[in-house]
Every structure is written in C-alpha cells, then in structure tokens.
Amino acid sequence: MKFLLSGLLVIFMLACSLPSTVPTEIATAVTEEAPTEIITATEAVIQHEIIPVNLPNERNSHAGDFDSSTTADKKSAAGGDRFTFGRFERPFNANTMDTYFPEIDIVDTMVYQDETWIYGEITVKGNETQTLNGKYALELDLDLDGKGDWLVIANSPTSTDWSVAGVQVYQDENHGVGDLSAMYTDENAASTDGFEKLVFDQGQGEDADSAWVRISPSDLNTIEISVKRSVLGNPEKYLINMWAGHSLLTPGLFDINDHFTHEQAGEADPGLEIFYPIKEVAEIDNSCRMAVGFQPTGFEPGLCEVFVPNEVVSSPQGCKANPRQILACTFNSDPSYSCNWNKNSCSCECEFIGPK
Template sequence: MIGYFLLVEGCSPILAQQERESRKPKTPTVTSTQPPISFTMTPMMDLTPVSGVTLSDFKPGDPHGTPQIIYDQTCVSTSAEHKAPGGDDYTQGRFERPFDKEMNYLPSLDIVRAELVRSGYGWDYFTIVLEAEPASSPVVYGLELDLNIDGRGDFLIQLPAPTSSTWTETGVKMFWDSDGDVGGRVINRSDPHGYKGSGFESIKIDANAGKTRGQIWSRLISNGLQIAVAENLTGGKNSKFSWKPYTDGNPFPPTWYDIDDYFTMEQAGSAIVGDLDYPLKAVYTVDNTCRGLSGLTPSGNEQGVCPP
C-alpha cells in the first residue's frame, strides 16, 4: 500500500493560467486545518477470488492506513455575496460552483476535502467531506478515474447520496470512455470553440439493473460520504492512477464530458465576481478538486494532477 499526504492550498491547478489573468482578480489562498476522518479499524480479509468465490460475495469494511488528502477551496465565507472566493478555473476543468443558477449557495455540494486510503485488502476507499450533509436526488456524487494518467478520464463513477452508514450499492453506476475522446482536442484545457465528443458513452456498472454488482459501494458519514471501489477496477494493489471527486446538483449526461469542452467559457458563465462571464450560466451546481495522483510521487509533469 502506497500512501502519502497531499496538501493543496486554495486548490490551485497545476497548469499556468496566464490567459485567465485578465479575466479575474487575484484571490486569496485557503488552507484547511481540519483533521482527516478517522475510523475504527476492523479486521479485513484478503478478497483475492478463490474456488469460485468472487468479490461480489464481500462488502467493504473500514479503511485503515495513511490517507492521501486533497483540500479544496470552499465558498461558505463568500456565500452571502453570491460568489466563489477563488478555486474556479473553468478553462482548466476546475469547478468551484456550488451555487444554483441564481447564485444561491448549496453547501451540500461544496467539497471541503477528499481522502483516499488504499487498504491493500481488495478495496480503495475514497471519502468526500462537504460543508453539509449530502443532498438527495437528483444530486449525484462521484469520482473520475484516469488509469493511465494521460489526463483523459477512463471511468466516471456516479451515485446518489447514501442514506445510512451501512454500505450500499443503491444507484451506483460507472461509465467508461471506450473511444478515448474525453478531454477533447486539447487535454486539460477547454477547447476554445467547444468540442462535443461521445464522452463516457458506455456503462460498465449499473447496480440497480444488476449489471456487474459488488464492485462499488457507498455509505454516509458525517457531512459527507465514502465510496469503496474494488481495487481490480483501479488496476490492482500496486497500480498508479489519478482520481478526482466531484459533486453535481443538476447532473450533466456522462456523454457531455469533459464539461469544460462541451460548453465554452461564455456559455458556462463564472462564479468569480469581476470575471467578464459572471454570473453562472449553463454550468452551475458543480464542484470538483484537482486530480490526486496515487501510486507514485508527482513530478509536476503529469497531466492535470494536483501540484506536488
């Protein structure tokens, strides 16, 4: 199991933002001081399939190990002003937009931090901590996974808010980009004239429909949720991948990804007062973080990952 701490102040993106400097004012950095979520360690069994036993015969337990942590910008301090204090860089695919179309603040969509624990016992545990309890449908929460770290998402995990602290598969879906067009013509940057590919056009897991059950589970925690992903989906115990949590209050179709390619900046609007495109337009009620890199130490050259 490989684990390390990752601290991102203000969730600055890894790529330069020169072309955006004329559009927005300087914003302060924000460093969270909240401690990681702690859980009671429970015995786990090795989930390697043997003698006809499959992973679907087991449920996740509790995560144990050192978490990788991504701290995100939040909007609670500026919510009354109907704006984000920073952290929203649409051209880089970084969203800080936990507001409805009228710029009313939605704390159940505002990510405070995210954590990953790779247990080494068959499950990878992702935790999303919010400013408030997760909201009910149609709101969805999830993860985008890039398995070869090329900046193009491979899997999009999407699920409704769980309703209890018991692990459940209810509503879990995982979409797949089978033709590799997520990211558009220019990876990790908005295509200047928009790009409408097929996005995450194939579905690999649909728990409610009985398609490939037992691989992804979720449960409720205080002001957040936890998602357990079978490690075979992320490439195995020693794999390398990047991960990005997100919230979506008015879910975009998976075939519209990447959203910052599907909509131009002018169409999407902005959450930053002073931007030419303020307020929000087509792209609202969404939040995400930079991409966490798991399995190796960031060099700074990886596509779209959090700064080392």
C-alpha cells in the same frame, strides 16, 4: 414445459446481510414459441460476495477544496474556479448565484486503498438537515494523461451502511473525455460522448460488487465511495479527483469544459466581468487531482498544488520550467486576464478579457 416469466415478481429472502435498499435485477428468458423475443422478469435479488467493511487506517492522499460558504453572501466562489482549466467551484444556482448548495460544496477529499478496493472520501460543507441529495463521483485517470478513464458516480446516498443503490461505474472506452487537450477547453468538442460505457449499474454488471457508497458513520457530511480495483484492471498508479453536483454532473458531458463554451458556462468570480455569473455550468464542484502510486513530475494536468515540485525540471515537451510557474500562470490573480500555459512553447499566454 413452457415458462412465461413476464410480470412475475419473485422475492427471495437472503440469509446474508444486504444493503437496506436492494435494486432490482433484470433476468432474461426466451420462450420456445418465440425464440427471438426476450422476455424480462424482475427478481429482487443480487448476490453479493464481497462488501467493503472499513476504510484502512492510513490514507494514501489528501487534498482540500475551497469552502464557498465563506463567500456565498457575495455571490462568489471562494476560489479555485477556472473554467478553461477544468477547475470548478460552483455550488450555486445559475444566473443569480443567490442560492448556495452546501451539500455539493466539496471542502475536503481523501483517497485510501487496500488489496481489494480504492476508496474516495468526499467531505462537503453540508447542511443542518444533513441531506446529501446530490451526485458524488470519483474520476480516475489510469494512464496519467490528464483525461479521465473511469467515473464512479453515486446518487443521493442515504445510509451509513454500504449500498450499491444509486451507484454506477462508467468507462471512457473510446477516449473521448478531454478531447484534444487534457483539462484545457477545446472548441467544438460538444460531440464527444464523455464516459459512454455503463459498466456497472446498482448491482448489475459483470461484477455485482463493483462499487458501493455510504455516508461515513463518523461524519454525516462525508460520502465514501469504493470501487473494486479489479474492475479498473488493478491499477498500480493513477490520478484521482472528485466531483459533487446536481443534474449537470452527468457522465456524457465530460469534459464539461469541452462540452460548453466559456460564454455558455459563465464564471463564478465577479472579477471576470465578461463571463460572470455562472450560467449553464452551475451547481457543480470538483477537486484537484491526487497522485497515487507514483511520484508526479508536476506537469500532470489538474494536479493538486501540494504535489507540484518547486524546482525547474524538464517538461514532457522537453523545455525546462518550474511547474509552479505553470500553476501561477493558470490561476493568475488578475481577473482582467485569462491565462493558459502553452505546453508547446513553454510559456504563459494571457488574453485581456476585460476591465477589473
């Protein structure tokens, strides 16, 4: 008996509740005549065993982000945009910055976890129509080196019910993300392939329940993304930050500040005259990194300021420093200078980049 499955659409009705949008699953079969030929059939069925319910009452961490609606009329980010440090606040269009995108302007982030899931909550400024037609992502760094290891990305969530539609999980298996220096810009790194391994795609993958998205039932400007801890190898500690954006938010482009030069990327602060306005790196926002499951030293790259101790401690390179000095260096208030912390010499190195 020979079966030709090509083109046969089989629709099953499942007794269990499924997300409102059910993506198709590709099944494969091999015919007897042509054993090397793979013939695909489309079956609109994904068997889900575990679906998230509600987030835990207690959150693990919380970090705010800049609300650029307050400065949109000035064609400027509200703060927190430092390309060379991997911090973005660019919910604007390229070149003119005269269009502000409230659906990709992150204003708050939270992380929760329970035995099965890690949940990220991204609250955006939002618009009146409450259309969340951006991409939203959690970036997780499991070995705490400031270079992301996993990206859980959700495209245009539409429902307050959990769904796998539009949700993908990527891994940086070959450790290309971040290139040489975590968070800081490396030159000529455009050849790295970012998060290159697609582990889960809308229900397809080793675990059909790997990751989910919904719009929060209690706040229509909050996106909730959940990822199974087992998919990530059950991490006990990690750094996590969040992203929102349009087409630029692409797994293969990480780290974005390695992939583009400062000149290509532009700047969102009019004070940085040489680089202003934003150019190829536009319509994107990210948040600082929260520490979950461990006490950070303060030297973790990209760490949120709330976690940074205000005392002199030994850096991983052995010199003594106050981690807040490092933050003050990187986010210096004088736009005429671009400053970066040199972790080898333990000093703040500034470069004059133009008049005020």
